[in-house]
Amino acid sequence: MIASIMIEAYTALTPNGRKLAIMLEETGLAYEARLLDIAKGEPHAAWFRRLNPNGKIPVIRDTDTGRVVWESGPTLIYLAEKAGRLLPADPAARLDVLQWLFFQAGSLGPMSGQFNHFRLREGEPHALARYRSEVLRLLGVLDGALQERTYIGGAYSIADIALLPWIRAVQKWGLALDDFTHLERWYAHLTERPVVRRGFEVPTSSRPRETPTSRAQA
Ligand SMILES: N[C@@H](CCC(=O)N[C@@H](CS)C(=O)NCC(=O)O)C(=O)O
Incomplete structure (x- = not known):
């Protein structure tokens, strides 16, 4: 049934x-x-x-x-x-996850979205450069955090799930992960999951x- x-x-x-x-x-x-x-x-x-x-x-x-x-x-x-x-029940572990969830919602998502907006339009080189450099900076933040851990917030969590489609999107929009080897490893690992x-x-x-x-x- x-x-x-x-x-x-x-x-x-x-x-x-x-x-x-x-x-x-x-x-x-x-x-x-x-x-x-x-x-x-x-x-x-x-x-x-x-x-x-x-x-x-x-x-x-x-x-x-x-x-x-x-x-x-x-x-x-x-x-x-x-x-x-x-999403862990333990308050400290939960906050670790929520920090990265909010990082995605408040920083990576909006900055990447604006990057894509200006990428698709000519005549705004300053805006495009501004959003491109900010997205690259944010990718660097993630890369640094993933240097010492497999998943972004500790164990596999909603923070990884929130970030994953954005990391896929920025690659489609022309930003390679070559300079972000830890992030690249994380992305490859997660996209191997059949459920993902x-x-x-x-x-x-x-x-x-x-x-x-x-x-x-x-
Ligand atoms: N902060 C919102 C952003 C949601 C958002 O931007 N959704 C887009 C698609 S990715 C949308 O619905 N756009 C339709 C529109 O703006 O007309 C969230 O995290 O849910």
Whole structure:
């Protein structure tokens, strides 16, 4: 028997959408991905702004509880707490993870997004150089932190999941990791995980999943 959907995941094929997809695959929670067309402005439609007043993906709705969560960081925290995985309970270890999660949401994500914006437009060389150098600096921060650890926040966590699609994106946007060997090793290691690969395929792999309860009933 297939479980009913537990998480409605409003997403798109972008780095912020992909981190949610990877997280859903990692936790094994039953979910359905609902793809929005950003080019057509769908996140700004009135029905979607009732879910997220900021008009951006990702958003989740938990059909168990009716809870809606927007902003990718809190969606990852919510899902980690629901699944009891990928976010330590110990306060000090938890803060280590949250620091890197906020680093992604507050620094790497916005700076990379602006870098891509100006990369795609001519006539703003100062802006492009500014964002490019800032993204490279942030990659250096990650590289330094990963020199002495396998995962960014201690054990494998939502911080790794939040960063991963952005590290993939900046490479697609022309920034190589050659000068960031520790970050490159981390990226190669994580993208070998079958579950992460499945996450990058969402929504094509999206489907309601069996839960332990439904399997026991089958
Ligand atoms: N701070 C937000 C950023 C979300 C965001 O920028 N989402 C983009 C896609 S990656 C989006 O929905 N853009 C649609 C738009 O701005 O029209 C988060 O972390 O969730």
